[in-house]
Amino acid sequence: MPAMFISIAIEDSVHKDQELCNRLVSMCPVDIFEISEKSQLITVEENLDECTLCNLCIEASSDEQIKIEKLYRSDSN
Amino acid sequence: MRFYEYEAKEVLKKYSIPLPKSLFVKDSDSAFNAAQNLSTDVVIKSQVLSGGRMKAGGIDFANSPEEVKEKSRIILELEINGLLPVGILIEEKKKITQEYFAAVTYDGRAKKPVIIFSDMGGIDIEEVANSHPEHLSRTHFSAARPFSPFTAKNAVAAVGVTGRELNQLSAIVTNLCNLFLERDLTLAEINPIGKLEDGSIIALDCHLDMESEARNTHSALLAEIGVPEEDNRQSRPPTQFEIDAANVDAADTRGVAGNLTEFDGNLGLIIGAGGGSLTLFDAVRAAGGKPANYCEIGGNPSVAKAANLTKLICSQPKVDKVAVMMNVVSNTRVDIVARGVIKGCIEAGFDPAEKIAIFRIPGSWEEEGFALLERYGVDYVDRSVSMHEAAQRAVEKMKGI
Numbered sequence A: 001m002p003a004m005f006i007s008i009a010i011e012d013s014v015h016k017d018q019e020l021c022n023r024l025v026s027m028c029p030v031d032i033f034e035i036s037e038k039s040q041l042i043t044v045e046e047n048l049d050e051c052t053l054c055n056l057c058i059e060a061s062s063d064e065q066i067k068i069e070k071l072y073r074s075d076s077n
Numbered sequence B: 001m002r003f004y005e006y007e008a009k010e011v012l013k014k015y016s017i018p019l020p021k022s023l024f025v026k027d028s029d030s031a032f033n034a035a036q037n038l039s040t041d042v043v044i045k046s047q048v049l050s051g052g053r054m055k056a057g058g059i060d061f062a063n064s065p066e067e068v069k070e071k072s073r074i075i076l077e078l079e080i081n082g083l084l085p086v087g088i089l090i091e092e093k094k095k096i097t098q099e100y101f102a103a104v105t106y107d108g109r110a111k112k113p114v115i116i117f118s119d120m121g122g123i124d125i126e127e128v129a130n131s132h133p134e135h136l137s138r139t140h141f142s143a144a145r146p147f148s149p150f151t152a153k154n155a156v157a158a159v160g161v162t163g164r165e166l167n168q169l170s171a172i173v174t175n176l177c178n179l180f181l182e183r184d185l186t187l188a189e190i191n192p193i194g195k196l197e198d199g200s201i202i203a204l205d206c207h208l209d210m211e212s213e214a215r216n217t218h219s220a221l222l223a224e225i226g227v228p229e230e231d232n233r234q235s236r237p238p239t240q241f242e243i244d245a246a247n248v249d250a251a252d253t254r255g256v257a258g259n260l261t262e263f264d265g266n267l268g269l270i271i272g273a274g275g276g277s278l279t280l281f282d283a284v285r286a287a288g289g290k291p292a293n294y295c296e297i298g299g300n301p302s303v304a305k306a307a308n309l310t311k312l313i314c315s316q317p318k319v320d321k322v323a324v325m326m327n328v329v330s331n332t333r334v335d336i337v338a339r340g341v342i343k344g345c346i347e348a349g350f351d352p353a354e355k356i357a358i359f360r361i362p363g364s365w366e367e368e369g370f371a372l373l374e375r376y377g378v379d380y381v382d383r384s385v386s387m388h389e390a391a392q393r394a395v396e397k398m399k400g401i
Protein backbone atom coordinates (compact mmCIF):
# COMPACT_ATOMS: atom_id res chain seq x y z
CA MET A 1 0.00 0.00 0.00
CA PRO A 2 1.42 3.44 -0.89
CA ALA A 3 2.26 5.87 1.90
CA MET A 4 -0.87 7.57 3.26
CA PHE A 5 0.39 10.15 5.68
CA ILE A 6 3.85 11.34 4.71
CA SER A 7 5.44 12.43 1.48
CA ILE A 8 9.09 13.42 1.17
CA ALA A 9 10.53 15.46 -1.68
CA ILE A 10 14.26 15.35 -2.38
CA GLU A 11 15.75 18.25 -4.32
CA ASP A 12 18.07 17.38 -7.24
CA SER A 13 21.07 19.06 -5.59
CA VAL A 14 21.09 16.35 -2.89
CA HIS A 15 22.07 13.62 -5.36
CA LYS A 16 25.28 15.48 -6.25
CA ASP A 17 26.45 15.36 -2.65
CA GLN A 18 27.25 11.69 -1.96
CA GLU A 19 28.40 12.43 1.56
CA LEU A 20 25.06 14.06 2.36
CA CYS A 21 23.20 11.14 0.77
CA ASN A 22 25.10 8.65 2.92
CA ARG A 23 24.52 10.74 6.01
CA LEU A 24 20.78 10.88 5.39
CA VAL A 25 20.62 7.13 4.86
CA SER A 26 22.40 6.42 8.12
CA MET A 27 20.72 9.07 10.27
CA CYS A 28 17.05 8.42 9.56
CA PRO A 29 15.80 6.33 12.52
CA VAL A 30 13.18 4.55 10.42
CA ASP A 31 15.17 3.81 7.24
CA ILE A 32 13.29 6.10 4.93
CA PHE A 33 16.23 6.85 2.65
CA GLU A 34 18.33 4.56 0.49
CA ILE A 35 20.75 4.90 -2.39
CA SER A 36 19.44 3.61 -5.70
CA GLU A 37 21.40 1.61 -8.24
CA LYS A 38 21.91 4.87 -10.10
CA SER A 39 23.51 6.37 -6.96
CA GLN A 40 20.50 8.59 -6.37
CA LEU A 41 18.99 9.21 -2.92
CA ILE A 42 15.48 7.77 -2.94
CA THR A 43 12.78 7.14 -0.36
CA VAL A 44 11.59 3.68 0.68
CA GLU A 45 7.87 3.77 -0.01
CA GLU A 46 6.83 1.23 2.66
CA ASN A 47 8.73 3.10 5.36
CA LEU A 48 7.44 6.61 4.60
CA ASP A 49 4.52 6.41 7.01
CA GLU A 50 6.94 5.54 9.80
CA CYS A 51 8.49 9.03 9.63
CA THR A 52 8.80 10.27 13.21
CA LEU A 53 8.95 13.92 12.10
CA CYS A 54 12.22 14.22 13.98
CA ASN A 55 13.54 16.65 11.33
CA LEU A 56 17.06 15.23 11.49
CA CYS A 57 17.15 14.99 7.71
CA ILE A 58 16.05 18.59 7.34
CA GLU A 59 18.67 19.80 9.78
CA ALA A 60 21.39 17.79 8.06
CA SER A 61 20.59 19.31 4.67
CA SER A 62 20.14 22.92 3.69
CA ASP A 63 17.89 25.27 1.71
CA GLU A 64 14.86 23.00 1.70
CA GLN A 65 16.76 20.20 0.00
CA ILE A 66 14.46 17.78 1.87
CA LYS A 67 10.78 18.66 2.23
CA ILE A 68 8.41 16.63 4.38
CA GLU A 69 4.71 16.92 3.71
CA LYS A 70 2.06 15.68 6.11
CA LEU A 71 -0.63 14.54 3.74
CA TYR A 72 -3.30 14.73 6.42
CA ARG A 73 -2.78 18.44 7.08
CA SER A 74 -4.10 21.04 4.71
CA ASP A 75 -1.81 23.65 6.29
CA SER A 76 1.14 21.15 6.30
CA ASN A 77 2.26 22.37 9.74
CA MET B 1 0.72 -19.82 35.78
CA ARG B 2 -1.80 -22.13 37.37
CA PHE B 3 -0.83 -25.35 39.13
CA TYR B 4 -2.72 -28.59 38.94
CA GLU B 5 -4.17 -29.59 42.29
CA TYR B 6 -1.68 -32.44 42.73
CA GLU B 7 1.23 -30.04 42.13
CA ALA B 8 -0.25 -27.36 44.37
CA LYS B 9 -0.59 -29.91 47.16
CA GLU B 10 3.09 -30.80 46.83
CA VAL B 11 3.84 -27.11 47.31
CA LEU B 12 1.50 -26.85 50.32
CA LYS B 13 3.26 -29.86 51.83
CA LYS B 14 6.55 -27.98 51.67
CA TYR B 15 4.91 -25.25 53.75
CA SER B 16 3.72 -27.70 56.39
CA ILE B 17 0.04 -27.31 55.53
CA PRO B 18 -1.72 -30.54 56.62
CA LEU B 19 -3.26 -32.54 53.78
CA PRO B 20 -5.06 -35.86 53.29
CA LYS B 21 -2.89 -38.63 51.85
CA SER B 22 -3.09 -38.73 48.07
CA LEU B 23 -1.43 -40.24 45.01
CA PHE B 24 -1.32 -38.82 41.50
CA VAL B 25 -1.78 -41.40 38.74
CA LYS B 26 -2.23 -41.35 34.99
CA ASP B 27 -4.18 -44.54 34.27
CA SER B 28 -6.85 -46.70 35.85
CA ASP B 29 -4.49 -49.58 36.73
CA SER B 30 -2.29 -47.20 38.71
CA ALA B 31 -5.47 -45.81 40.27
CA PHE B 32 -6.35 -49.35 41.43
CA ASN B 33 -2.88 -49.73 43.01
CA ALA B 34 -3.12 -46.29 44.62
CA ALA B 35 -6.46 -47.18 46.19
CA GLN B 36 -5.00 -50.43 47.52
CA ASN B 37 -2.11 -48.47 48.92
CA LEU B 38 -4.33 -45.96 50.70
CA SER B 39 -6.61 -48.81 51.90
CA THR B 40 -9.57 -46.57 52.68
CA ASP B 41 -12.54 -44.93 50.94
CA VAL B 42 -11.21 -42.45 48.42
CA VAL B 43 -12.05 -39.42 46.32
CA ILE B 44 -11.10 -39.57 42.63
CA LYS B 45 -10.28 -36.10 41.31
CA SER B 46 -9.75 -35.13 37.71
CA GLN B 47 -6.54 -33.11 37.28
CA VAL B 48 -7.61 -30.44 34.87
CA LEU B 49 -6.97 -26.68 34.85
CA SER B 50 -10.63 -25.78 35.03
CA GLY B 51 -13.19 -24.98 37.66
CA GLY B 52 -16.53 -26.78 37.99
CA ARG B 53 -15.01 -30.25 38.28
CA MET B 54 -17.64 -31.55 40.69
CA LYS B 55 -20.57 -30.37 38.54
CA ALA B 56 -18.99 -31.80 35.40
CA GLY B 57 -18.51 -35.23 37.00
CA GLY B 58 -14.76 -34.82 37.35
CA ILE B 59 -14.85 -35.73 41.06
CA ASP B 60 -16.27 -39.00 42.33
CA PHE B 61 -16.07 -41.28 45.37
CA ALA B 62 -15.27 -44.98 45.65
CA ASN B 63 -15.17 -47.64 48.37
CA SER B 64 -12.98 -50.31 46.78
CA PRO B 65 -9.98 -50.49 44.44
CA GLU B 66 -12.23 -52.12 41.80
CA GLU B 67 -14.66 -49.21 41.96
CA VAL B 68 -11.74 -46.77 41.83
CA LYS B 69 -10.46 -48.45 38.68
CA GLU B 70 -13.83 -48.31 36.96
CA LYS B 71 -14.58 -44.69 37.90
CA SER B 72 -11.02 -43.56 37.12
CA ARG B 73 -11.36 -44.88 33.60
CA ILE B 74 -14.46 -42.70 33.09
CA ILE B 75 -12.94 -39.59 34.68
CA LEU B 76 -9.73 -39.89 32.67
CA GLU B 77 -11.78 -39.71 29.47
CA LEU B 78 -14.04 -36.91 30.66
CA GLU B 79 -13.51 -33.54 28.99
CA ILE B 80 -14.16 -30.56 31.28
CA ASN B 81 -14.62 -27.19 29.56
CA GLY B 82 -12.82 -28.57 26.52
CA LEU B 83 -9.88 -29.95 28.51
CA LEU B 84 -8.86 -33.55 29.13
CA PRO B 85 -7.23 -34.33 32.49
CA VAL B 86 -3.47 -34.90 32.71
CA GLY B 87 -4.21 -37.57 35.31
CA ILE B 88 -6.22 -38.15 38.48
CA LEU B 89 -5.60 -37.68 42.15
CA ILE B 90 -6.61 -40.58 44.37
CA GLU B 91 -7.12 -39.12 47.81
CA GLU B 92 -8.26 -40.36 51.22
CA LYS B 93 -11.92 -39.51 51.81
CA LYS B 94 -12.33 -37.63 55.09
CA LYS B 95 -15.41 -37.02 57.25
CA ILE B 96 -15.76 -33.27 57.58
CA THR B 97 -17.66 -31.52 60.35
CA GLN B 98 -17.02 -27.92 59.28
CA GLU B 99 -15.56 -26.21 56.20
CA TYR B 100 -13.51 -23.00 55.97
CA PHE B 101 -12.14 -20.86 53.16
CA ALA B 102 -8.75 -19.12 53.04
CA ALA B 103 -7.19 -17.22 50.17
CA VAL B 104 -4.37 -14.75 49.68
CA THR B 105 -4.25 -12.50 46.65
CA TYR B 106 -3.44 -8.92 45.69
CA ASP B 107 -5.95 -6.15 46.23
CA GLY B 108 -5.30 -3.80 43.30
CA ARG B 109 -7.11 -0.90 44.96
CA ALA B 110 -5.29 -1.13 48.27
CA LYS B 111 -2.05 -2.04 46.47
CA LYS B 112 -1.44 -4.70 49.11
CA PRO B 113 -1.88 -8.44 49.55
CA VAL B 114 -5.10 -9.41 51.25
CA ILE B 115 -6.17 -12.47 53.24
CA ILE B 116 -9.76 -13.49 52.61
CA PHE B 117 -11.04 -15.87 55.25
CA SER B 118 -14.44 -17.42 55.86
CA ASP B 119 -15.94 -20.02 58.15
CA MET B 120 -18.31 -20.91 55.31
CA GLY B 121 -16.00 -22.84 53.03
CA GLY B 122 -16.81 -25.26 50.24
CA ILE B 123 -19.25 -22.91 48.50
CA ASP B 124 -18.83 -19.99 46.13
CA ILE B 125 -17.06 -17.29 48.13
CA GLU B 126 -18.74 -14.49 46.13
CA GLU B 127 -22.04 -15.86 47.36
CA VAL B 128 -20.81 -15.77 50.97
CA ALA B 129 -19.61 -12.19 50.45
CA ASN B 130 -23.04 -11.16 49.16
CA SER B 131 -25.37 -13.04 51.48
CA HIS B 132 -23.30 -13.58 54.63
CA PRO B 133 -20.73 -10.76 54.77
CA GLU B 134 -20.31 -11.29 58.53
CA HIS B 135 -18.83 -14.69 57.75
CA LEU B 136 -16.03 -13.25 55.64
CA SER B 137 -12.99 -11.22 56.65
CA ARG B 138 -10.57 -9.23 54.51
CA THR B 139 -7.22 -8.48 56.11
CA HIS B 140 -4.50 -6.56 54.30
CA PHE B 141 -0.80 -6.95 55.04
CA SER B 142 2.52 -5.69 53.75
CA ALA B 143 4.38 -7.46 50.97
CA ALA B 144 7.54 -5.60 51.93
CA ARG B 145 7.86 -6.75 55.57
CA PRO B 146 8.08 -10.30 56.97
CA PHE B 147 4.63 -11.73 57.53
CA SER B 148 3.39 -11.69 61.12
CA PRO B 149 1.36 -14.69 62.39
CA PHE B 150 -0.65 -12.16 64.41
CA THR B 151 -2.13 -10.84 61.15
CA ALA B 152 -3.30 -14.37 60.26
CA LYS B 153 -4.82 -14.76 63.71
CA ASN B 154 -6.74 -11.52 63.29
CA ALA B 155 -8.05 -12.66 59.90
CA VAL B 156 -9.36 -15.94 61.34
CA ALA B 157 -10.67 -14.46 64.60
CA ALA B 158 -12.56 -11.78 62.66
CA VAL B 159 -15.26 -14.29 61.69
CA GLY B 160 -15.65 -15.55 65.25
CA VAL B 161 -13.34 -18.59 65.25
CA THR B 162 -11.90 -19.28 68.71
CA GLY B 163 -9.99 -21.88 70.73
CA ARG B 164 -8.13 -24.79 69.18
CA GLU B 165 -9.54 -24.06 65.69
CA LEU B 166 -8.21 -20.51 65.85
CA ASN B 167 -4.70 -21.74 66.54
CA GLN B 168 -4.75 -24.44 63.87
CA LEU B 169 -6.30 -22.22 61.21
CA SER B 170 -3.97 -19.30 62.02
CA ALA B 171 -0.99 -21.58 61.46
CA ILE B 172 -2.39 -22.68 58.07
CA VAL B 173 -3.09 -19.08 57.02
CA THR B 174 0.39 -17.97 58.17
CA ASN B 175 2.00 -20.68 56.08
CA LEU B 176 -0.23 -19.83 53.13
CA CYS B 177 0.83 -16.15 53.33
CA ASN B 178 4.51 -17.07 53.52
CA LEU B 179 4.06 -19.35 50.52
CA PHE B 180 2.28 -16.54 48.65
CA LEU B 181 5.06 -14.03 49.32
CA GLU B 182 8.07 -16.31 48.91
CA ARG B 183 6.90 -17.97 45.70
CA ASP B 184 5.59 -14.89 43.85
CA LEU B 185 2.03 -16.18 43.72
CA THR B 186 -0.90 -14.13 42.53
CA LEU B 187 -3.42 -16.43 44.21
CA ALA B 188 -3.10 -19.00 46.97
CA GLU B 189 -6.49 -20.43 47.85
CA ILE B 190 -7.57 -23.37 49.97
CA ASN B 191 -11.23 -24.20 49.61
CA PRO B 192 -12.35 -26.02 51.54
CA ILE B 193 -10.23 -26.34 54.61
CA GLY B 194 -11.92 -29.17 56.50
CA LYS B 195 -12.29 -29.81 60.21
CA LEU B 196 -12.30 -33.55 60.88
CA GLU B 197 -14.20 -35.47 63.55
CA ASP B 198 -11.08 -35.66 65.73
CA GLY B 199 -10.79 -31.84 65.63
CA SER B 200 -7.77 -31.72 63.34
CA ILE B 201 -7.83 -29.42 60.33
CA ILE B 202 -6.60 -30.16 56.80
CA ALA B 203 -6.57 -28.57 53.32
CA LEU B 204 -8.90 -30.48 51.02
CA ASP B 205 -8.66 -28.58 47.74
CA CYS B 206 -6.44 -25.74 46.63
CA HIS B 207 -5.67 -23.37 43.80
CA LEU B 208 -2.25 -21.76 43.33
CA ASP B 209 -1.32 -19.27 40.61
CA MET B 210 2.26 -18.09 40.14
CA GLU B 211 3.41 -14.98 38.24
CA SER B 212 4.55 -16.35 34.87
CA GLU B 213 7.55 -14.01 35.02
CA ALA B 214 8.64 -15.67 38.28
CA ARG B 215 9.11 -19.10 36.71
CA ASN B 216 12.87 -18.67 36.37
CA THR B 217 13.24 -17.56 39.98
CA HIS B 218 11.42 -20.69 41.16
CA SER B 219 12.76 -23.13 38.58
CA ALA B 220 14.11 -25.44 41.30
CA LEU B 221 10.70 -25.75 42.95
CA LEU B 222 8.99 -26.26 39.58
CA ALA B 223 11.49 -28.97 38.64
CA GLU B 224 10.97 -30.64 42.00
CA ILE B 225 7.20 -30.89 41.53
CA GLY B 226 7.64 -31.99 37.91
CA VAL B 227 6.51 -28.95 35.90
CA PRO B 228 8.28 -29.19 32.51
CA GLU B 229 10.02 -26.00 31.33
CA GLU B 230 8.10 -25.94 28.05
CA ASP B 231 4.70 -26.30 29.75
CA ASN B 232 3.14 -22.82 29.35
CA ARG B 233 0.01 -23.64 31.39
CA GLN B 234 -2.51 -21.88 29.24
CA SER B 235 -5.98 -22.94 30.33
CA ARG B 236 -6.84 -23.60 26.68
CA PRO B 237 -4.85 -23.82 23.45
CA PRO B 238 -4.42 -20.42 21.74
CA THR B 239 -7.00 -19.54 19.06
CA GLN B 240 -5.93 -18.68 15.51
CA PHE B 241 -6.75 -15.02 16.26
CA GLU B 242 -4.36 -15.12 19.24
CA ILE B 243 -1.64 -16.88 17.27
CA ASP B 244 -1.90 -14.36 14.42
CA ALA B 245 -1.70 -11.46 16.90
CA ALA B 246 1.37 -12.97 18.58
CA ASN B 247 2.96 -13.24 15.14
CA VAL B 248 2.26 -9.55 14.50
CA ASP B 249 4.01 -8.73 17.76
CA ALA B 250 6.96 -11.04 17.12
CA ALA B 251 7.54 -9.80 13.56
CA ASP B 252 8.57 -6.31 14.67
CA THR B 253 10.59 -5.60 17.81
CA ARG B 254 9.36 -2.02 18.11
CA GLY B 255 6.86 -1.66 20.96
CA VAL B 256 4.12 -4.09 21.96
CA ALA B 257 1.07 -4.77 19.81
CA GLY B 258 -0.27 -8.29 19.80
CA ASN B 259 -0.50 -9.69 23.32
CA LEU B 260 -4.09 -10.69 22.63
CA THR B 261 -6.69 -12.86 24.33
CA GLU B 262 -9.84 -13.67 22.41
CA PHE B 263 -13.34 -13.30 23.87
CA ASP B 264 -16.85 -13.87 22.54
CA GLY B 265 -17.96 -10.26 22.05
CA ASN B 266 -18.14 -7.91 19.09
CA LEU B 267 -16.13 -4.86 20.21
CA GLY B 268 -12.47 -5.11 19.24
CA LEU B 269 -10.14 -3.50 21.76
CA ILE B 270 -6.75 -1.87 21.25
CA ILE B 271 -5.89 -0.72 24.75
CA GLY B 272 -3.04 -0.09 27.14
CA ALA B 273 -0.65 2.21 29.01
CA GLY B 274 0.27 2.00 32.68
CA GLY B 275 -2.32 -0.62 33.65
CA GLY B 276 -4.87 1.11 31.44
CA SER B 277 -5.62 -2.03 29.47
CA LEU B 278 -7.14 -3.88 32.42
CA THR B 279 -9.02 -0.79 33.59
CA LEU B 280 -10.37 -0.18 30.10
CA PHE B 281 -11.33 -3.81 29.58
CA ASP B 282 -13.26 -3.75 32.86
CA ALA B 283 -14.78 -0.36 31.98
CA VAL B 284 -16.13 -1.74 28.68
CA ARG B 285 -17.69 -4.68 30.49
CA ALA B 286 -19.06 -2.48 33.27
CA ALA B 287 -20.74 -0.33 30.61
CA GLY B 288 -22.42 -3.44 29.19
CA GLY B 289 -20.04 -3.90 26.27
CA LYS B 290 -18.84 -7.27 25.02
CA PRO B 291 -15.14 -7.28 24.16
CA ALA B 292 -14.06 -9.43 21.22
CA ASN B 293 -10.55 -9.39 22.61
CA TYR B 294 -8.16 -8.06 25.20
CA CYS B 295 -5.07 -6.63 23.56
CA GLU B 296 -2.28 -4.47 24.90
CA ILE B 297 -0.52 -1.85 22.86
CA GLY B 298 2.35 0.30 24.10
CA GLY B 299 6.07 1.04 24.05
CA ASN B 300 5.62 3.03 20.81
CA PRO B 301 5.03 0.33 18.22
CA SER B 302 5.75 1.16 14.60
CA VAL B 303 2.96 2.35 12.33
CA ALA B 304 3.19 -0.94 10.43
CA LYS B 305 2.88 -2.99 13.62
CA ALA B 306 -0.14 -1.03 14.89
CA ALA B 307 -1.65 -1.24 11.39
CA ASN B 308 -1.17 -5.01 11.14
CA LEU B 309 -2.73 -5.53 14.54
CA THR B 310 -5.69 -3.30 13.70
CA LYS B 311 -6.13 -5.02 10.35
CA LEU B 312 -6.19 -8.38 12.09
CA ILE B 313 -8.75 -7.28 14.68
CA CYS B 314 -10.97 -5.52 12.12
CA SER B 315 -10.88 -8.58 9.87
CA GLN B 316 -12.47 -10.86 12.48
CA PRO B 317 -16.04 -11.48 11.30
CA LYS B 318 -17.40 -11.01 14.83
CA VAL B 319 -15.84 -7.56 15.30
CA ASP B 320 -18.34 -4.80 14.52
CA LYS B 321 -16.20 -1.89 15.73
CA VAL B 322 -12.90 -1.28 17.49
CA ALA B 323 -12.20 1.02 20.41
CA VAL B 324 -8.69 2.44 20.64
CA MET B 325 -8.15 3.63 24.19
CA MET B 326 -5.20 4.21 26.44
CA ASN B 327 -4.24 5.93 29.64
CA VAL B 328 -2.19 9.13 29.16
CA VAL B 329 0.88 8.12 27.15
CA SER B 330 4.41 9.47 27.30
CA ASN B 331 6.76 7.22 25.34
CA THR B 332 4.08 5.92 22.99
CA ARG B 333 3.14 8.57 20.42
CA VAL B 334 -0.49 9.37 19.81
CA ASP B 335 0.07 10.25 16.14
CA ILE B 336 1.98 7.04 15.41
CA VAL B 337 -0.79 4.88 16.90
CA ALA B 338 -3.39 6.98 15.07
CA ARG B 339 -1.58 6.42 11.77
CA GLY B 340 -1.40 2.69 12.49
CA VAL B 341 -5.05 2.15 13.37
CA ILE B 342 -6.32 4.26 10.47
CA LYS B 343 -4.07 2.44 8.04
CA GLY B 344 -5.06 -0.96 9.46
CA CYS B 345 -8.76 -0.14 9.10
CA ILE B 346 -8.35 0.96 5.51
CA GLU B 347 -6.18 -2.03 4.63
CA ALA B 348 -8.90 -4.29 6.04
CA GLY B 349 -11.38 -2.55 3.74
CA PHE B 350 -13.20 -0.39 6.29
CA ASP B 351 -13.83 3.32 6.71
CA PRO B 352 -12.00 4.36 9.92
CA ALA B 353 -14.77 6.84 10.69
CA GLU B 354 -17.24 3.95 10.80
CA LYS B 355 -15.09 1.17 12.18
CA ILE B 356 -13.36 3.01 15.04
CA ALA B 357 -15.97 3.52 17.77
CA ILE B 358 -13.70 5.84 19.72
CA PHE B 359 -10.07 6.89 19.89
CA ARG B 360 -9.00 8.02 23.34
CA ILE B 361 -5.24 8.30 23.60
CA PRO B 362 -4.04 11.50 25.22
CA GLY B 363 -0.37 12.26 25.64
CA SER B 364 2.73 12.88 23.58
CA TRP B 365 2.14 14.24 20.07
CA GLU B 366 -1.61 14.33 20.65
CA GLU B 367 -2.10 17.48 18.61
CA GLU B 368 -0.60 15.78 15.59
CA GLY B 369 -2.62 12.65 16.26
CA PHE B 370 -5.87 14.55 16.64
CA ALA B 371 -5.27 16.39 13.33
CA LEU B 372 -4.88 13.04 11.65
CA LEU B 373 -8.01 11.59 13.26
CA GLU B 374 -9.99 14.66 12.25
CA ARG B 375 -8.84 14.31 8.67
CA TYR B 376 -10.23 10.76 8.58
CA GLY B 377 -13.40 11.62 10.52
CA VAL B 378 -12.59 9.38 13.49
CA ASP B 379 -14.39 10.18 16.74
CA TYR B 380 -11.71 11.04 19.28
CA VAL B 381 -11.59 12.48 22.78
CA ASP B 382 -8.83 14.00 24.86
CA ARG B 383 -7.87 13.53 28.51
CA SER B 384 -10.85 15.56 29.73
CA VAL B 385 -12.89 12.43 29.00
CA SER B 386 -12.03 9.68 31.49
CA MET B 387 -11.24 6.14 30.44
CA HIS B 388 -14.59 5.00 31.87
CA GLU B 389 -16.50 7.68 29.95
CA ALA B 390 -14.67 6.76 26.76
CA ALA B 391 -15.53 3.08 27.26
CA GLN B 392 -19.14 4.06 27.89
CA ARG B 393 -19.23 6.05 24.64
CA ALA B 394 -17.80 3.15 22.67
CA VAL B 395 -20.43 0.80 24.08
CA GLU B 396 -23.24 3.28 23.35
CA LYS B 397 -22.05 3.51 19.78
CA MET B 398 -22.18 -0.26 19.48
CA LYS B 399 -25.78 -0.13 20.65
CA GLY B 400 -26.52 2.63 18.17
CA ILE B 401 -27.25 5.18 20.90
Ligand code: SF4
Pocket: A008, A027, A028, A029, A030, A031, A032, A050, A051, A052, A053, A054, A055, A056, A057, A058, A068
Ligand atom coordinates in the same frame (compact mmCIF):
# COMPACT_ATOMS: atom_id res chain seq x y z
S1 SF4 C 1 12.08 13.48 9.76
FE1 SF4 C 1 13.30 11.96 10.82
S2 SF4 C 1 12.16 10.10 10.50
FE2 SF4 C 1 11.38 11.53 9.01
S3 SF4 C 1 12.53 11.16 7.20
FE3 SF4 C 1 13.60 12.76 8.30
S4 SF4 C 1 15.09 11.67 9.53
FE4 SF4 C 1 13.62 10.16 8.84
